[in-house]
Amino acid sequence: MRYIMNRQISRGSRSMRNLTSIERFSLFSTLALLCLPGLAFGHADVGSAGGFASGFTHPLTGLDHIVAMVAVGLWGAFLGAPALWVLPVVFPAIMAVGGAIGIMGIPIPGVEVGIALSGVILGVMVALAARPPLWIAAILVGFFAIFHGHAHGTELPHSANPLTFAIGFVIATGLLHMCGIAFGLLTRWRIGRVAVRAGGAAISLIGCGFLFGVL
């Protein structure tokens, strides 16, 4: 045991000695930088901190938005590469286009129906383990992303700091998406595929609930 520990210690020492000057500079400057005292936050709902917090929680206030974001991630994981990485890159951008349209006050008909339908259709796609060509999946997801973005864009409060609000909002949406992908990675196991498809069915049911006004 002592032999193993000594070997590991000497390996570590060798690693430290073999660091280049830039690596040593990086290490020491990191320590120095982490000693910078941050300003303590008092009450969160002021200024940029409040805008970030409001933006971050905004996507989490609507179940219809949450299930659709998760469904996009689930479907991406189900479709596999390259959809697995195309969808998380493309979706926020297209959603932002919808958001910009909403902010500018340009109306899109049937936004709420579109949002509810997104849950239904994306949920069905996951439940049926549908694997259409990538371009079809991208068009479908992009189509619904516009509705979601538009809804958020029109709802964005005008008094908040728009930049920090947008930062919080986009990060929260992206993280919801990542949750869907993480859940979708269960598809590598047989029981996981069943669980993911069941999740898709549940999302579809929730979407129906919103579509028919039950939820």
Next chain:
Amino acid sequence: MPRQRILRTTCIASFLGAIMPQTAHAHGQIAGIGDFYGGVLHPLYSPSHIVLVLVLGLHLGQTAVKNFKSALPAFLIMSAIGLFVTLVADVAPIDQPILLGLALATACLVMLENSASPIITAVLFGTSGLLIGLDSSVEGGSSSSVVKSLIGTWLMLAYVIFMLGAALATLKKHWQRVGIRVVGSWVFAISLLVLAFAVKKG
């Protein structure tokens, strides 16, 4: 490889430590923390600067081999010039949409993992550096305190963009490169939303 891992971890940790969320301040020295240190923290108090430097760092990390020798020096030189101009002249703050427009353009390159020619990238980085510098004026205080503050600001900008670019350049795995593109798309979304706000307000 342990060396790369140490460098990458160091760079990412220092970037994360540097961007701990702070309350935004208007342009002015922060009372009680010294001129130089106030200047060091100044870039971290402007969300638009953070967003722009972040996306420039992402692009630098993606295209390190091509752009480390041209884009990075362009940024450093032009940001120094911008800061110097604030010392000798009265410069109005740069409108946030202008900075975010540059962030949007850079984010497009990051999302597409596309590298423009080194000259165009250098111009993009140089312009961004210049505008960040011009937007970092310090109000009040003696000349020596302003100089210290501006030097601190420049050092912080140089440190953050270099560390971020260096750390991201070591990421070789496919999922890591995808992660960079995902963050680029987030910056694209943020910039587009804020630009839409600005157009609506304007």
